[in-house]
Amino acid sequence: MKKLSIALFLTFAGTFVCTFVNAQGPNKDSSDTVARPRKKEGEPAEADMPKIPSKFGKKEDRLPEGPSFKSDVTAVTVDVAVLDNKGNFIPNIPRGNFRILEDNVPQTVTNFGLGEAPMTVCMVIEFSNRYQQFYSEPWYQTLTAAYGFIETLRKEDYVAIVAYDIRPETLSDFTTDRMKTQEAMQRLRIAAFSESNLYDALTDTADRMSEIEGRKAIVLLSSGVDTFSKLTFDKTRKIIQTAGVPIYSIGLMQAIREYVDAQGGMGAIQRLDFLQADNQLKTFSKESGGQSYFPRFYGEFPNIFRAIHEALRSQYSLAYNPSNQVKDGKYRRIKVELVNPATGEPLRVTDAKGKPVKYTIVAKAGYNAPRAVE
Numbered sequence: 348m349k350k351l352s353i354a355l356f357l358t359f360a361g362t363f364v365c366t367f368v369n370a371q372g373p374n375k376d377s378s379d380t381v382a383r384p385r386k387k388e389g390e391p392a393e394a395d396m397p398k399i400p401s402k403f404g405k406k407e408d409r410l411p412e413g414p415s416f417k418s419d420v421t422a423v424t425v426d427v428a429v430l431d432n433k434g435n436f437i438p439n440i441p442r443g444n445f446r447i448l449e450d451n452v453p454q455t456v457t458n459f460g461l462g463e464a465p466m467t468v469c470m471v472i473e474f475s476n477r478y479q480q481f482y483s484e485p486w487y488q489t490l491t492a493a494y495g496f497i498e499t500l501r502k503e504d505y506v507a508i509v510a511y512d513i514r515p516e517t518l519s520d521f522t523t524d525r526m527k528t529q530e531a532m533q534r535l536r537i538a539a540f541s542e543s544n545l546y547d548a549l550t551d552t553a554d555r556m557s558e559i560e561g562r563k564a565i566v567l568l569s570s571g572v573d574t575f576s577k578l579t580f581d582k583t584r585k586i587i588q589t590a591g592v593p594i595y596s597i598g599l600m601q602a603i604r605e606y607v608d609a610q611g612g613m614g615a616i617q618r619l620d621f622l623q624a625d626n627q628l629k630t631f632s633k634e635s636g637g638q639s640y641f642p643r644f645y646g647e648f649p650n651i652f653r654a655i656h657e658a659l660r661s662q663y664s665l666a667y668n669p670s671n672q673v674k675d676g677k678y679r680r681i682k683v684e685l686v687n688p689a690t691g692e693p694l695r696v697t698d699a700k701g702k703p704v705k706y707t708i709v710a711k712a713g714y715n716a717p718r719a720v721e
Contacts, residue, residue: 421668421672421674421716421717422668423449423666423667423668423681423714424458424664424665424666425447425636425664425665425667425683425711426562426593426636426662426663426664426665426711427445427662427663427664427665427708427710428657428658428659428661428663428708428709428710429663429685429707429708429709430654430657430706430707430709431696431704431705431707432704432705432706432707434650434653434654434657434658436657436658436660436661437696437704437706438661440663440685442456442459443688444686444687444688444694445459445663445665445683445684445685445686446683446684446685446686447665447667447681447682447684448681448682448684449669449670449671449679449681450671450679450680451680451682452670452671454667454668454670455667455668456665456666456667457666457667458664458666458667459663459664460664461661461662461663461664465503465505465562466505466561466563466564467505467506467521467556467561467562467563467564468500468505468506468563468564468565468659469506469507469508469509469521469556469563469565469566470493470496470497470506470507470508470509470565470566470567470568471509471511471548471549471552471566471567471568471569472489472493472508472509472510472511472535472568472569473511473512473543473548473568473569473570473599474489474510474512474535474538475511475512475513475538475540475541475542475543475574476537476538476539476541477541477542477543477572477574478543478570478599478600479535479538480538484602484603485570485600485603488599488645489535489568489599490532490535491645491648492568492597492599492642492648493508493532493535493568494532495648495649495652496566496652496655497525497529497532498652499652499653499655502523502525503523504523505521505522505523506522506523506528507519507520507521507522508528508531508532509548509552510534510535511543511544511545511547512538512539512540512541512542512543512544513540513542513544513575514544514547514548515544515548515551515552518531518532518534518535519531541574542574542575543569543570543573543574544573544575544576544577545569545571545572545576545627546573546576546577546578546579546580546582546583547577547578549565549567549583549587549631550578550582550583550587550590552565552592553586553587553590553592553594553635554586554590556590556592557589557590557591557592562662563592563593564592564593564595564659565592565593565594565595565635565637566595566597566655567594567595567596567597567628567631568597568599569596569597569598569599569628570598570599570600570621571596571598571621571623571624571625571627571628572620572621572624573624580627583631584630584634585715587631587634587635588634588635588711588712588713588714588715589714590635591635591636591711591714592635593632593635593636593637593659593711594631594632594635594637595637595638595640595655595659596628596629596631596632596637596638596640597639597640597641597642597651598624598625598628598639598640598641600621601641601642601643602643602644604621605643625641628641633712634711634712634713635712636709636710636711637658637709638654638655638658638709640654658709665683669716671716673716674717674719675719676715676716676717676718677715677716678714679713679715679716680712681710681711681712681713681714683710684708685706685708
């Protein structure tokens with residue numbers, strides 16, 4: 348079996364630059380899968396029950412869930428994860444050690460909390476025959492990463508699966524039923540198109556998730572390459588910043604890219620394309636309050652899943668009312684710091700032995716202020 352895997356890996360690597368598979372993709376199912384509660388005794392048949400509106404449907408298709416209210420008070424909520432240099436969450440940091448700056452102006456924290464809560468996660472998976480060919484190394488790595496992350500979720504967590512090539516397709520809507528999630532993953536067998544429109548897929552998902560309440564995130568499995576999206580990189584950044592959904596990117600194909608490059612099979616233009624792709628994933632993750640990872644070996648995946656789990660599951664939730672209440676629709680930058688409240692200097696974190704610990708603060712980079720209605 349190992350010989351077969353190695354042979355397939357070398358076969359794909361030798362044809363990496365110019366091979367495209369024109370295979371017919373799986374049958375498309377136009378209906379989304381919506382999580383439903385189990386039927387209890389005495390309840391009407393499913394056909395007689397009212398339809399449950401999809402959380403992931405188009406905005407114009409969503410049904411209102413009761414009355415809506417508008418307020419002139421603008422509050423900003425910032426979810427913050429503090430991680431050590433090994434990716435472990437640092438708990439028990441008091442409220443007074445957090446400082447929030449909006450456009451370099453200190454803000455007053457009005458609400459502070461910490462706790463674990465169910466998550467709403469959408470996995471956005473690149474599945475283009477430009478790279479994910481049947482029985483190819485990238486195809487196998489993509490599925491390994493996707494299944495591995497799903498196994499880290501708890502039974503109360505909601506997860507949706509979106510695959511993209513020339514366009515994004517919802518393979519399963521948000522559900523806690525892992526059987527439906529597994530069925531969606533089973534459709535990722537033969538990629539249908541050679542396009543990989545990352546910008547369109549990511550912005551579409553982030554925009555639709557922007558109105559979902561509670562702890563939410565996008566886990567992106569992608570090479571980072573965009574081939575033919577309608578949106579530009581700059582417009583994609585703005586939409587992601589506005590949506591407020593953290594993106595955790597796992598950059599694929601690192602090992603095979605290095606192998607092909609070492610064999611002289613990658614030209615300067617393609618090398619530059621992949622460098623740009625990695626930088627795009629880093630930018631999307633950083634500005635949305637997530638993180639990016641670039642594994643080269645399968646053995647790195649468990650630590651990556653654990654780091655994402657830690658960052659998503661346990662977070663400090665801070666809220667403040669901006670000192671700038673002008674409704675101009677402009678982008679405002681947010682910076683979260685850990686400080687010593689007595690001196691205002693950066694907080695020094697130590698381990699159980701008293702040794703200093705380097706830490707990283709993960710939070711969204713900013714938001715767009717509301718615009719006054721004329």
